[in-house]
Amino acid sequence: xxxxxxxxxYAARESYGRLLAxxxxxxxxxxxxxxxxxxxFRAALEHWPKTGAPDSPExxxxxxxxxxxxxxxxxxRTRDESEPTLVLAAEEADAALLDEREFPDERLKLxxxxxxxxxxxxxxxxxxxxxxxxxxxxxxxxAFLVAPATMAxxxxxxxxxxxDAGIPFETPEQDEFNARLDDVLDAIYAAYTAGWDAADGxxxxxxxxxxxxxxxxxxxxxxxxxAPEAHGLVALLLHxxxxxxxxxxxxxxxxxxxxxxxxxxxxxxxxxxxxLARAWTFSTAGRFQIEAAIQSAHAAxxxxxxxxxxxxxxxxxxxxxxxxxxxxxxxxxxxxxxxGENGDALRALDEVEQNRVxxxxxYWAVRAHVLSALERPDEAxxxxxxxxxxxxxxxxxxxxRRRMAKLARPDTP
Amino acid sequence: xxxxxxxxxxxxxxxxxxxKKEFDGYMGAWYAFGAAMTEAGVHLGGEAxxxxxxxxxxxxxxxxxxxxxxxxxxxxxxxGGFAVIDVPDLETGAExxxxxxxxxxxxVDVRVIPxxxxxxx
Numbered sequence: 067x068x069x070x071x072x073x074x075x076y077a078a079r080e081s082y083g084r085l086l087a088x089x090x091x092x093x094x095x096x097x098x099x100x101x102x103x104x105x106x107f108r109a110a111l112e113h114w115p116k117t118g119a120p121d122s123p124e125x126x127x128x129x130x131x132x133x134x135x136x137x138x139x140x141x142x143r144t145r146d147e148s149e150p151t152l153v154l155a156a157e158e159a160d161a162a163l164l165d166e167r168e169f170p171d172e173r174l175k176l177x178x179x180x181x182x183x184x185x186x187x188x189x190x191x192x193x194x195x196x197x198x199x200x201x202x203x204x205x206x207x208x209a210f211l212v213a214p215a216t217m218a219x220x221x222x223x224x225x226x227x228x229x230d231a232g233i234p235f236e237t238p239e240q241d242e243f244n245a246r247l248d249d250v251l252d253a254i255y256a257a258y259t260a261g262w263d264a265a266d267g268x269x270x271x272x273x274x275x276x277x278x279x280x281x282x283x284x285x286x287x288x289x290x291x292x293a294p295e296a297h298g299l300v301a302l303l304l305h306x307x308x309x310x311x312x313x314x315x316x317x318x319x320x321x322x323x324x325x326x327x328x329x330x331x332x333x334x335x336x337x338x339x340x341x342l343a344r345a346w347t348f349s350t351a352g353r354f355q356i357e358a359a360i361q362s363a364h365a366a367x368x369x370x371x372x373x374x375x376x377x378x379x380x381x382x383x384x385x386x387x388x389x390x391x392x393x394x395x396x397x398x399x400x401x402x403x404x405x406g407e408n409g410d411a412l413r414a415l416d417e418v419e420q421n422r423v424x425x426x427x428x429y430w431a432v433r434a435h436v437l438s439a440l441e442r443p444d445e446a447x448x449x450x451x452x453x454x455x456x457x458x459x460x461x462x463x464x465x466x467r468r469r470m471a472k473l474a475r476p477d478t479p
Numbered sequence: 480x481x482x483x484x485x486x487x488x489x490x491x492x493x494x495x496x497x498x499k500k501e502f503d504g505y506m507g508a509w510y511a512f513g514a515a516m517t518e519a520g521v522h523l524g525g526e527a528x529x530x531x532x533x534x535x536x537x538x539x540x541x542x543x544x545x546x547x548x549x550x551x552x553x554x555x556x557x558x559g560g561f562a563v564i565d566v567p568d569l570e571t572g573a574e575x576x577x578x579x580x581x582x583x584x585x586x587v588d589v590r591v592i593p594x595x596x597x598x599x600x
Contacts, residue, residue: 424519455515
């Protein structure tokens with residue numbers, strides 16, 4: 067009985083996106099497919115403990131969900147003869163495919179639908195998390211700091227748009243593939259930075275939905291293996307995730323430069339490096355590849371005791387050319403400070419529009435650090451105060467307080 | 480839009496107010512939170528509140544006054560302070576609420592203050 071439950075749950079995690087993508091590809095109706103799939107999972111939890119799990123849980127779930135969809139369609143038809151929701155004949159033809167217990171992976175198409183230009187940018191990531199990973203609206207809402215009811219409403223509206231606007235369930239043609247894939251990757255990246263103002267490179271952040279983002283990025287690589295930026299995104303996210311255990315030690319936040327590399331996940335860093343090497347083989351630079359290269363240089367500095375500060379500066383300059391985000395510009399200032407160029411670092415920070423950093427903690431933390439190095443303690447103190455006021459946890463507040471304390475007493479460790 | 484941020488502090492956080500060693504860090508976090516909101520130009524006002532043990536609960540039933548020791552309701556987390564902020568939307572309000580020092584161990588209510596236009600609509 068427990069085994070059947072485990073099989074059902076495993077099938078749920080592993081197959082949810084594949085099943086939903088397949089169903090949606092045939093109905094163009096995300097909400098109806100979700101309902102049918104949810105019914106199928108409920109039926110599985112009811113039947114499998116009694117009858118034992120079927121040989122092919124996915125095929126069982128798919129057949130059951132399909133039957134629900136066809137029932138729905140029949141009911142809809144009796145209500146409204148003129149609007150066939152489903153092409154039943156096509157559905158029956160697909161049955162042959164099911165017998166082979168294999169069905170095509172349509173998840174890349176689903177990713178493209180979620181990140182379609184007609185879908186509002188703010189709902190693309192939530193839509194992916196819900197359709198591909200099966201996350202519930204409440205969990206997604208929390209990650210994005212939105213009330214659950216509001217998030218649920220946005221998701222419903224987006225699904226209605228997909229259906230009503232007839233957003234095609236297809237992989238874009240070659241000429242627009244790369245641009246459209248960038249939208250997909252941006253939305254995946256947003257899962258990683260969910261709920262945070264902006265990304266400050268690949269450090270400091272361990273909230274959000276990092277693991278979900280890694281799953282989606284790997285899916286992008288699996289389904290679009292010739293897209294260098296997809297490999298770059300995987301590399302970036304894995305580098306960040308590999309440092310998770312070194313970032314907070316005994317409840318204390320540890321800055322990248324002070325982290326104990328023994329706490330890094332070396333295997334994951336190896337996988338990240340492979341992904342980055344694969345990306346470079348395409349010889350087409352992109353923002354995620356550059357960001358991953360920056361993280362790779364940070365890792366190399368510690369692991370191979372190399373001075374990579376200048377490499378990092380060069381990479382940041384290239385990143386700003388490609389994608390001049392606030393996060394990149396603050397990261398550049400941090401890299402300048404690390405290289406001892408504090409005057410240039412302050413100028414780089416001064417150039418950032420102040421109304422865009424009102425809630426951006428990393429900006430104030432870097433600014434405080436730079437001002438303190440320039441021996442301007444009063445301004446440094448004010449910047450530290452703002453940085454502390456923008457923290458969301460006590461570990462980071464304490465970290466900044468310890469740094470601030472050094473302003474008054476420079477000899478304290 | 481104007482929002483009221485209600486900081487409901489956990490008992491552990493209230494206890495920091497009487498802890499000599501932790502007091503500076505506790506007050507520093509609140510001071511910094513206020514400063515960050517002020518510098519961002521969103522802070523319209525706010526106050527810290529004395530601990531719930533000083534609260535008094537007053538009601539009038541059938542014309543009879545009733546006074547009890549607070550706080551009401553008798554929950555684990557209690558109101559420790561409040562702020563009024565002016566932000567473009569609820570999401571921005573929630574972002575500020577997440578930065579409130581009460582958020583990590585207690586919780587923060589974000590309430591909408593109706594504007595005059597809402598009433599005349």
